[in-house]
Amino acid sequence: MTVPGILWLTRDFRFKDNPALLAAIKQGPLLPVFFIDRLLMAQGAASRWRLERALYSFDAELRRRTGGAGVIILRGEPDLLLGELADRTGARQVHQSDWPAPDMRSLQDRVRAALQRHGNELVLHPGHLLVHPQLVRTQEGGCYRVFTPFARALRFVGPDRPAREAPGQIRPYRVTEGADPAGLDLAPDLHRGRSVLERFALTAGEAAAHDRLDAFLDGISGYADNRDRPDIDATSGLSEHLAVGEISPRTIWTIARMRAEAEPARAADIEKFLSEVIWREFAWHLLLEFPHMATTAWREGWADFPWREANDDSRKWCRGETGMALVDAGLREMRVTGRMHNRVRMVVASWLTKHLLTDWRLGLSHFADSLTDWDPASNAMNWQWVAGCGPDAAPYFRIFNPEKQAEQHDPEGRYRRRWLAGWMGTPSAEAQAYLESAPSPWKLSQVWNAGGAVTVKSGRELALQAYADFRTQQHEA
Ligand SMILES: Cc1cc2nc3c(=O)[nH]c(=O)nc-3n(C[C@H](O)[C@H](O)[C@H](O)COP(=O)(O)OP(=O)(O)OC[C@H]3O[C@@H](n4cnc5c(N)ncnc54)[C@H](O)[C@@H]3O)c2cc1C
CATH class of the missing domain: 1.25.40.80 (Serine Threonine Protein Phosphatase 5, Tetratricopeptide repeat)
Known part of the structure; x- marks a missing residue:
């Protein structure tokens, strides 16, 4: 009986420097599987959509290298299905490129236990x-x-x-099951x-x-x-x-x-x-x-900071309607492109956590849902960095002033003009695209409006006062 090399694909859609792929190929004809599972569907919409494109592109290249056999896409939980697949095909090992996010770690543990029950093993490879x-x-x-x-x-x-070898032609292990990547829609919630x-x-x-x-x-x-x-x-x-x-x-x-x-x-x-x-x-x-970095304040003592929960100001922030040009431009860029410039990410995050005193986790999850480059580690570290409660963080009293940041980093206003319909001239295609993509219940104004309830000065004063009160309470406790 021919035994396949099983590759459990998660976020490793490449042929170069992919030790897990190399190990699976060495073991036998390649059987690459990808799961549409709970962990994937819990991810944000934009990053699921991006992952679907990565999978589609990898699958097309794989078919070219195997003479037509692609990725086996299965719906269900890997801990249930991988054990069964290994048993059925006689494979003793399942190879995965390690993606060490906390929830993937738990899934790996479950898969490992399921495989071990039949004397099989999960082998994790570096590369991430x-x-x-x-x-x-x-x-x-x-x-x-x-x-x-x-x-x-x-x-x-x-x-x-990086691994020196890169596979050329690949011998596939042919099975009949699995969905066609061309028909997938992993992010129907993008509307x-x-x-x-x-x-x-x-x-x-x-x-x-x-x-x-x-x-x-x-x-x-x-x-x-x-x-x-x-x-x-x-x-x-x-x-x-x-x-x-x-x-x-x-x-x-x-x-x-x-x-x-x-x-x-x-x-x-x-x-x-x-x-x-x-x-x-x-x-x-x-x-x-520190796996808790993804969900709770990294710095001790910050768990009790009086962040506001979701509120009218934070809802406007999510929609790019704060009235602060650089902040709204960044949030609109993210909705249209799935990306946001790093400097603007810092300004946008600072506005939410400092001027609007809103919990950084609200921003974290809005970014997680909207970014095509969503990365649980970078997102958590940077949100906590800006909010002041993270590793090597900017001190809380260092508060970005979006107007000064705009003068310095967007001196001619080109970036803001691109993203804000009606701000200094005819709306660009990008600014129009934002209006097109916004859900109709938002009832967005066709022209961006400057000025909101919170100003650079008032928000800064509130933030500093909240921080001073918090410090006093901590000293008294
Ligand atoms: C609040 C906030 C949230 C963020 N969330 C994410 C996220 O979910 N995913 C993500 O990849 N990045 C995140 N970043 C970091 C950074 O904004 C992006 O990595 C960067 O904008 C990507 O653009 P680039 O590839 O053109 O960067 P380049 O300037 O070309 O940098 C090269 C690479 O370095 C890494 N990098 C750059 N800046 C950072 C940084 N501050 N932290 C960690 N890695 C960095 C990225 O992998 C990037 O691709 C976040 C930053 C902030 C302030």
Whole structure:
């Protein structure tokens, strides 16, 4: 009997630097399975939609390499179905590229137990991170809590090299079950937002990720200066490819480093770019060490901060109707493209958590539902960083002023004009697309209106007062 190599695909839609895929191929004809399960459907709509595109692109390439056999897509829970699949086919191992998010960890435990009952095993492979978290430890053996020493230690250890082998033609294990990826709709809850996202999204797939990296490195001069400018296309746009594993961070690191060595004039910008990639790594190492970072304040004592729950102001924030131009522009950009510029993410998050004193978890889940690059570690670390309760966080009293940020980083107003219908001139296609994608019950005004109940000054004063009261209570307790 021919025994297959089972590959359990989750967020690793690539052929290069994919040790789990290589291991499965070595074991026998490839049987790649993907599950439409509870964990997937609990994810935000935009990231499910993005994952569907990654799956579709991977499946097309797989069919090319196998002569027609694609990914086996099954509806149901992996802990029930994988054990049965291994038994039926005689496979002793199931290979998975490790995606160490807390809820995936629990699922892996359940799958491991189900496989073990029949003497089979789950084998996890690296590839999602630059380096195994146990290799970047403080002298006392703990996890770094501050970015700069973490980055120094990581550079000292050096990221792992990507896998050198890449499969060419692949021998498939043919089965008759499974849904066709072409007919999938993993994000029906996007409603009319779907067609807008389709128009404005970046191209998906492994080839697109590599093209994007190459083009970005070709034009990287000025990245360090311009990466904070939302009006300039100065950043890589690689985050969503990383989020669904269309390219590995180890591959990015290796290619970028080779370019820096070959072209010293670009080295400083490339190093700055790599230090951003290390922020992603930092977030994942922290999440592994402190899984509660995704749901509760990381800093001790912050559990009792008097955040407001959902309120009228936060509802307006979600709709990009705060009346604060840079904040609303960012939220509208996210709805139309699934992305938001990093500098604007910080300003938008600061407005919600400081000026509107609203719980950071509300923003976290709005981002999780709307971002095509949603990443549980980066999202949680950054929201907590802005809110003041996270690792290496900005102090609470450091409050972004969106007007000053706009003057500095969008000096000619190009970014705000692109996203706000009626703000200084005829609405752009992007600004119109936002109005098109908004659900009709929102009853959005066709023209963006400046000025809301909370102003830069009043919100700042309220936030500082709340913080001062909180500190006093903590001292008295
Ligand atoms: C409140 C908030 C929420 C965020 N949520 C997410 C999220 O869900 N998913 C996500 O990928 N990023 C998140 N970020 C980080 C950052 O905004 C995006 O990674 C970045 O905008 C992606 O654009 P880029 O790929 O063009 O970045 P580049 O400037 O080209 O950076 C290269 C890579 O470095 C990593 N990176 C850059 N900045 C950060 C950062 N601050 N934290 C962690 N990694 C970083 C990303 O993987 C990125 O692709 C969040 C930031 C904030 C302030």
